[in-house]
Amino acid sequence: MKKFNFKLQPVLKYREHLENLARQEYVQALMNVKDAEQQIKIMEQALESMANNIEQETRKGIPAPLFRQYNEYLDSLENDINLKRKENERLEKILAVKQQTLTKKSVEKKVIERLKEKKKSEYVEEFMAEEQKRADDMTSLKTAREASENVS
Numbered sequence: 001m002k003k004f005n006f007k008l009q010p011v012l013k014y015r016e017h018l019e020n021l022a023r024q025e026y027v028q029a030l031m032n033v034k035d036a037e038q039q040i041k042i043m044e045q046a047l048e049s050m051a052n053n054i055e056q057e058t059r060k061g062i063p064a065p066l067f068r069q070y071n072e073y074l075d076s077l078e079n080d081i082n083l084k085r086k087e088n089e090r091l092e093k094i095l096a097v098k099q100q101t102l103t104k105k106s107v108e109k110k111v112i113e114r115l116k117e118k119k120k121s122e123y124v125e126e127f128m129a130e131e132q133k134r135a136d137d138m139t140s141l142k143t144a145r146e147a148s149e150n151v152s
């Protein structure tokens with residue numbers, strides 16, 4: 001049996017490459033989102049811890065300038081958390097775009113893969129039909145020989 005040759009194999013290979021690139025970009029964007037979420041969580045824990053520490057210090061009694069400094073630090077932490085949340089929202093939008101791109105590239109690759117499977121199936125069917133025809137021809141020739149031998 002002659003080996004099946006898919007003429008669009010280079011296109012399929014290229015689309016697989018594009019899908020792999022899109023998958024890598026998606027994974028990188030996902031990691032960026034996870035990192036941002038982790039940083040937000042750490043910053044929120046630091047804010048909560050610092051707020052508890054300041055509360056304990058104020059119960060003991062602290063000077064007003066130090067209290068003001070603590071409050072400015074807490075405000076700064078809250079501002080940093082808000083900035084990080086905005087960055088996380090931006091990263092999530094990028095992640096959504098990367099996911100759509102990955103889906104599109106996967107679909108494009110699957111179209112070529114299905115075409116390849118269809119062409120291979122047609123090739124096998126055609127080959128089997130040819131083989132069946134050869135077998136039928138051989139049987140016909142054998143029957144014709146036997147008939148001619150019986151006549152002689």
